[in-house]
Amino acid sequence: MHAQPADPVDAIIEQWARVRPDLDTRPMEVFGRIFRLSRAMGDRMERAYRAHGISRGEFDVLATLRRSGEPYTLSPRELSATLMLTTGGTTGRLDKLERAGLLRRSPDPHDRRGLKVTLTDEGLRLIDEAVEAGLAEESAALAGLDAQQAGHLAGLLRTLLAATAE
Numbered sequence: 682m683h684a685q686p687a688d689p690v691d692a693i694i695e696q697w698a699r700v701r702p703d704l705d706t707r708p709m710e711v712f713g714r715i716f717r718l719s720r721a722m723g724d725r726m727e728r729a730y731r732a733h734g735i736s737r738g739e740f741d742v743l744a745t746l747r748r749s750g751e752p753y754t755l756s757p758r759e760l761s762a763t764l765m766l767t768t769g770g771t772t773g774r775l776d777k778l779e780r781a782g783l784l785r786r787s788p789d790p791h792d793r794r795g796l797k798v799t800l801t802d803e804g805l806r807l808i809d810e811a812v813e814a815g816l817a818e819e820s821a822a823l824a825g826l827d828a829q830q831a832g833h834l835a836g837l838l839r840t841l842l843a844a845t846a847e
Contacts, residue, residue, distance in 0.1 A: 690714050711841075722822060729814040733807055734781070740815070742774050743783060743808040746800045753800035756789065760798060783807060 690713040694706050723737070730740045745763050746753045755763075761771040775798060778784045783804035789795030800808065823831050 688714070690717065722819070725818045725822070726815050729818045730811050733811040733814065735778075735783075735807070735811060738774055739778055739783075740808070740811055742771075742778060743800065743804055744812060746784065746798065747805065747808045747812070753805065754797050757786075757796055757798060778804070 690710060693713060694710055697704055697706050697709070726740075727737050730737055735743070741764055742760060745760055746755060749755050757768065757771055757775065760766075760775075761768050764771060766774075775784065775786065779786060782801055784798055784800055786796050786798050789797050826834065
């Protein structure tokens with residue numbers, strides 16, 4: 682296996698080694714790279730979604746409705762819970778997406794006080810295009826790994842995520 686080129690995290694680790702050689706900086710090596718990767722990919726995903734006229738937050742709403750399956754309908758409460766947003770945060774996103782014709786709100790036929798949120802045909806078309814654009818960005822970022830390496834990394838990250846869950 683060939684040596685990897687140095688990255689900015691390596692420079693930070695080397696600096697710490699000079700001034701505090703007693704520190705075990707392995708956690709910093711892992712999380713420093715995870716944080717930087719998250720920021721870089723977040724920016725790439727934002728650009729991919731912006732090309733479709735939506736933000737990452739709006740993508741999340743549309744994708745949640747799409748993943749729910751036909752008829753692509755959830756209550757605002759179900760959306761809020763899935764998106765880990767306050768109802769106020771969800772309402773703002775729903776307002777904007779409804780104005781854009783990507784979803785519609787209608788009375789819940791089973792609860793007079795409730796609402797249902799449903800993807801429109803335009804919303805369905807847009808989210809299908811946007812998810813493909815996002816996956817293309819993610820695939821490009823993984824191009825340096827073969828399928829086995831990508832699977833191994835996904836498993837390691839799953840283990841790490843489970844260990845940090847509160």
